[in-house]
Amino acid sequence: MRNFCKKFINTSNKSMRFLYLLFSFLTINVLSAQNYYLYVASESDDTVSLLKFDGNMIKEIKRINVGFYPTEVEGPHGITVDPSGDFWYVTLAHGNPFGKLIKYSTKDNTVIDETTLGLFPASMEVSKVTGFIYCVNFNLHGNMKPSSVSVIDAETMTEITKIKTGSMPHGSRISKDGLKQYSVAMMSGELFEIDALSLNVSRILNLEKNSGKNHSKMKMSEKQMNHSVVKPTWVIPHPTKGLAYVAGNGSNEIIEVNLDKWMISKRIKVEKGPYNVEISPNGRYMIATLKGSGETAI
Amino acid sequence: MNKKISIFLLCINFCFSQDKSIISNLENLTLNMGEVFKPKSQAINSDGSAVKCVKVIYFNKKGVFSTAKSIIFDREKGTLQANDPGTHEVVAVCIDSNGNRLTKTFNVNVNYPKIKNVKLLTDQKSIYVGNYVKLTFEVTDEFDNKRIIDYWNYDKAQRYFANVGVNLTSSNDKIRIDSSNNILALEEGNTSITANFDGVTDKIDIYIQKNPISELNLISDNSNVKTGDVVKFDVIALDKKGNKLNDMPVEYSFTGRSFDKSSLASGLILEDGRFVGDIPGKYVVTARVGNITSSKIINVFPRNVKREVVGIGEGLVNDKHTSDFWVFEGVDGGDYAVTGTWGADGKAYFWDVSNPSNLKKIDSVQVDARTVNDVKVSQDGKICVISREGASNRKNGIILIDVTNPGDAKIISEYTKNLTGGVHNVFIDNNHIYALSNGERYYILNIDNPLQPTEVGMFEVGKEGQAIHDVWIENGIAYSSNWRDGVYLVDVGNGIAGGSPSNPVSFGNYSYDSGAHHATFPYKSKSTGKFYTVLGDEIFPKGVNPNGTNETAGFLHFVDFTDTKNPKEVAKYELPTHGSHNFWIQDDILYVAMYTGGLRIVDLSGDLLGDLYKQGREIGYLLTGNPKGYIPNDTMVWGAQLYKGHVFYSDFNSGLGAAKVLDDKPDNSKTNQYVE
Numbered sequence: 001m002r003n004f005c006k007k008f009i010n011t012s013n014k015s016m017r018f019l020y021l022l023f024s025f026l027t028i029n030v031l032s033a034q035n036y037y038l039y040v041a042s043e044s045d046d047t048v049s050l051l052k053f054d055g056n057m058i059k060e061i062k063r064i065n066v067g068f069y070p071t072e073v074e075g076p077h078g079i080t081v082d083p084s085g086d087f088w089y090v091t092l093a094h095g096n097p098f099g100k101l102i103k104y105s106t107k108d109n110t111v112i113d114e115t116t117l118g119l120f121p122a123s124m125e126v127s128k129v130t131g132f133i134y135c136v137n138f139n140l141h142g143n144m145k146p147s148s149v150s151v152i153d154a155e156t157m158t159e160i161t162k163i164k165t166g167s168m169p170h171g172s173r174i175s176k177d178g179l180k181q182y183s184v185a186m187m188s189g190e191l192f193e194i195d196a197l198s199l200n201v202s203r204i205l206n207l208e209k210n211s212g213k214n215h216s217k218m219k220m221s222e223k224q225m226n227h228s229v230v231k232p233t234w235v236i237p238h239p240t241k242g243l244a245y246v247a248g249n250g251s252n253e254i255i256e257v258n259l260d261k262w263m264i265s266k267r268i269k270v271e272k273g274p275y276n277v278e279i280s281p282n283g284r285y286m287i288a289t290l291k292g293s294g295e296t297a298i
Numbered sequence: 299m300n301k302k303i304s305i306f307l308l309c310i311n312f313c314f315s316q317d318k319s320i321i322s323n324l325e326n327l328t329l330n331m332g333e334v335f336k337p338k339s340q341a342i343n344s345d346g347s348a349v350k351c352v353k354v355i356y357f358n359k360k361g362v363f364s365t366a367k368s369i370i371f372d373r374e375k376g377t378l379q380a381n382d383p384g385t386h387e388v389v390a391v392c393i394d395s396n397g398n399r400l401t402k403t404f405n406v407n408v409n410y411p412k413i414k415n416v417k418l419l420t421d422q423k424s425i426y427v428g429n430y431v432k433l434t435f436e437v438t439d440e441f442d443n444k445r446i447i448d449y450w451n452y453d454k455a456q457r458y459f460a461n462v463g464v465n466l467t468s469s470n471d472k473i474r475i476d477s478s479n480n481i482l483a484l485e486e487g488n489t490s491i492t493a494n495f496d497g498v499t500d501k502i503d504i505y506i507q508k509n510p511i512s513e514l515n516l517i518s519d520n521s522n523v524k525t526g527d528v529v530k531f532d533v534i535a536l537d538k539k540g541n542k543l544n545d546m547p548v549e550y551s552f553t554g555r556s557f558d559k560s561s562l563a564s565g566l567i568l569e570d571g572r573f574v575g576d577i578p579g580k581y582v583v584t585a586r587v588g589n590i591t592s593s594k595i596i597n598v599f600p601r602n603v604k605r606e607v608v609g610i611g612e613g614l615v616n617d618k619h620t621s622d623f624w625v626f627e628g629v630d631g632g633d634y635a636v637t638g639t640w641g642a643d644g645k646a647y648f649w650d651v652s653n654p655s656n657l658k659k660i661d662s663v664q665v666d667a668r669t670v671n672d673v674k675v676s677q678d679g680k681i682c683v684i685s686r687e688g689a690s691n692r693k694n695g696i697i698l699i700d701v702t703n704p705g706d707a708k709i710i711s712e713y714t715k716n717l718t719g720g721v722h723n724v725f726i727d728n729n730h731i732y733a734l735s736n737g738e739r740y741y742i743l744n745i746d747n748p749l750q751p752t753e754v755g756m757f758e759v760g761k762e763g764q765a766i767h768d769v770w771i772e773n774g775i776a777y778s779s780n781w782r783d784g785v786y787l788v789d790v791g792n793g794i795a796g797g798s799p800s801n802p803v804s805f806g807n808y809s810y811d812s813g814a815h816h817a818t819f820p821y822k823s824k825s826t827g828k829f830y831t832v833l834g835d836e837i838f839p840k841g842v843n844p845n846g847t848n849e850t851a852g853f854l855h856f857v858d859f860t861d862t863k864n865p866k867e868v869a870k871y872e873l874p875t876h877g878s879h880n881f882w883i884q885d886d887i888l889y890v891a892m893y894t895g896g897l898r899i900v901d902l903s904g905d906l907l908g909d910l911y912k913q914g915r916e917i918g919y920l921l922t923g924n925p926k927g928y929i930p931n932d933t934m935v936w937g938a939q940l941y942k943g944h945v946f947y948s949d950f951n952s953g954l955g956a957a958k959v960l961d962d963k964p965d966n967s968k969t970n971q972y973v974e
Contacts, residue, residue, distance in 0.1 A: 070843070142738070
């Protein structure tokens with residue numbers, strides 16, 4: 001919204017009538033718009049495609065080469081668009097050795113700025129409250145040890161802090177109110193909640209079945225890094241309810257977590273290998289990719 | 299209609315927010331090292347009324363990367379701590395109840411730590427009238443951190459002296475101290491120098507001797523040399539009675555004029571008296587001890603090593619990029635090559651190169667990868683190993699291929715354990731494969747049974763942020779190229795450090811400031827017997843340009859590793875505006891892929907010192923851009939290999955090529971068009 005309003009700054013000296021007409025035009029345009037734009041990262045090709053969907057057809061309208069080494073695969077992995085729609089961000093997983101976060105303009109898809117993050121930076125999202133980007137350092141090919149969530153100030157592209165979480169964190173998603181960030185640790189089988197304002201881990205939930213451990217009261221160093229059976233790969237908070245859904249890639253289930261009680265409220269059996277989970281903005285539908293069976297479930 | 303109103307109100311809100319600002323106790327803040335401070339900030343409107351911040355978040359504008367710990371934050375306690383002296387930017391972000399952000403950057407000054415102790419040192423045994431006194435400052439601060447300000451590293455001294463009150467004085471007029479704190483001995487006798495660092499002092503007593511030399515003779519083994527030849531100068535110093543004086547503090551310098559009036563004389567002379575001329579001309583080399591000098595004239599003639607380099611054959615690959623290659627003798631005695639492909643369909647091509655003017659593609663394999671970055675073949679010509687990156691199942695790893703009949707290459711096995719992060723480079727040596735893993739370390743695999751490679755060892759630098767780009771094996775020593783950590787020499791069977799493939803033992807390391815160390819070639823000079831590791835950079839200063847010429851930078855660093863415990867960087871090969879990639883050295887000749895600068899061939903004979911390119915050591919070059927290339931006419935040479943008298947190369951845009959260095963000198967008849 002910040003940048004949306006910014007566009008109107010230039011018109012602030014014009015007459016109120018002009019503003020009204022402009023707002024009207026924009027609103028009508030929004031309501032009648034049939035075009036949707038998507039950015040898609042191609043991990044092994046070091047490219048990002050801009051797709052246009054008009055309600056019937058989807059087509060690639062631009063392909064953007066990303067990265068810094070023409071002769072090395074840098075692996076664009078996570079991609080997100082700023083709530084204002086003015087910028088998009090992509091993580092490059094492979095650096096030497098740390099990966100990068102690159103900021104682009106949606107206007108002309110040119111690079112604006114960059115910063116270095118941790119090992120294999122992956123999924124991320126921007127909080128509408130703080131304006132910060134919360135990005136997991138997946139460390140996909142590293143040793144089984146706790147990794148982190150990087151918090152980046154999108155305005156200055158500064159990595160503000162690294163918050164220690166679990167082993168192979170993935171699926172960074174922000175609550176609707178912008179105040180909580182959720183990620184799962186794939187190899188330690190945990191759900192992490194980070195307070196978007198205090199920049200600390202506020203709660204940890206063990207997602208394994210038959211686990212009696214209360215991880216939230218344990219220090220990270222005290223925990224044994226056992227290989228998770230659930231292998232959670234993604235988490236999405238519900239847009240209207242106090243629930244979050246976790247893809248249990250190893251246990252072939254979608255796990256419903258009651259965020260108020262901070263406990264697992266349901267385990268939904270699905271086909272093999274759920275990986276990504278998203279929920280429609282109205283909260284009515286969940287879509288999950290089933291990597292093992294090569295299907296998409298709704 | 300409601301929507302329109304709300305957008306309008308939001309705009310009003312934003313417009314107002316432009317008049318808000320942050321006031322903070324960070325303003326004009328000065329801290330001492332180690333001091334912990336609790337910042338307090340408040341957003342206010344232009345009329346001074348308070349704006350409620352739900353939260354104020356602070357951060358160091360340098361970020362949290364390992365090199366930026368100057369100001370760190372304890373977010374639970376809400377404090378910051380000063381760790382490095384200097385001025386640092388701290389950003390305060392106020393987030394109000396509507397989710398609007400307001401930011402302000404504050405300069406926080408951190409005082410240099412108080413100095414506890416200063417020590418003045420010199421290693422000069424004798425100081426004579428007319429010589430400079432070479433002082434070293436050893437400064438210990440209140441945290442017991444020691445800072446050595448060496449005589450030669452004045453860049454560091456200047457930065458430090460600008461922040462600390464430094465004053466040098468002498469007890470009498472026997473020395474003169476200039477504005478840069480250089481100390482010149484003027485008169486015989488005792489004097490003392492006192493250094494005052496913010497009130498902490500130390501004194502050093504110096505005896506300036508009368509110069510005992512009455513005659514100084516500068517000698518060298520040669521007066522007529524070629525550009526790039528290293529001339530070692532020595533002096534014979536005699537006293538009044540004609541007695542020889544040893545260990546005199548000699549200072550060397552030179553002047554010169556180039557033979558070509560359109561050029562400028564240039565060269566280098568070291569403290570130990572080694573001189574090299576870059577440009578043909580007459581040079582006057584001078585040795586000085588105090589006010590006694592001796593000079594000698596050196597004529598430096600053109601090196602005259604230029605030769606014609608011609609393209610012999612091309613194996614065009616223009617539907618995809620080509621990566622690395624390897625030329626080898628097959629079990630049938632024929633000559634073959636394998637090339638990788640980049641960002642494509644996982645293919646590796648096999649070539650018959652027995653006739654370099656007719657490079658024939660004879661087979662290919664396709665594996666699950668986007669990039670087959672590296673390819674190598676065993677010494678016996680039987681097994682080829684190729685690396686995988688971008689595999690669809692993310693398992694990557696390596697593929698072993700039976701190349702006993704290169705025209706019918708057969709995949710033997712796939713190996714992915716610990717290599718899922720992608721293998722960028724590989725090497726094969728004595729039935730062992732050295733495979734990079736995720737750009738962090740390399741694993742050593744035994745392939746006695748190529749159907750089932752077995753992991754026997756692993757080497758990693760063991761530092762935070764360790765990274766590796768390449769590994770090369772020669773004589774049982776693995777040379778890994780580790781970006782900012784430089785080259786590591788690891789015994790994997792040589793015996794120098796008791797290592798083996800299952801017990802790799804590191805015994806040597808050299809790194810340099812740019813941190814761009816990408817490839818290593820070990821090289822023992824045939825002409826001098828010196829042992830070098832040649833360390834290549836890889837730099838793309840402007841990132842990726844997939845449709846045109848990429849800008850490249852970086853050069854080759856020549857490090858004299860004859861004494862493995864005391865490596866010294868002595869020379870460089872830098873081609874202006876073009877960066878280095880892979881290279882090969884044989885019989886004192888360098889064959890280097892300079893990416894956009896083409897294939898370059900450089901004379902490395904004799905001792906190596908200084909700027910090899912400037913010295914006219916380049917024998918010749920070949921630009922490999924092809925009108926039918928993946929990017930037409932775009933030269934982007936990846937690697938070079940001398941094989942049976944031909945220089946083979948791979949080009950990112952055009953595939954495999956073969957060149958020949960002829961005995962003929964290049965035709966320069968059109969160079970000076972107006973000279974009859």
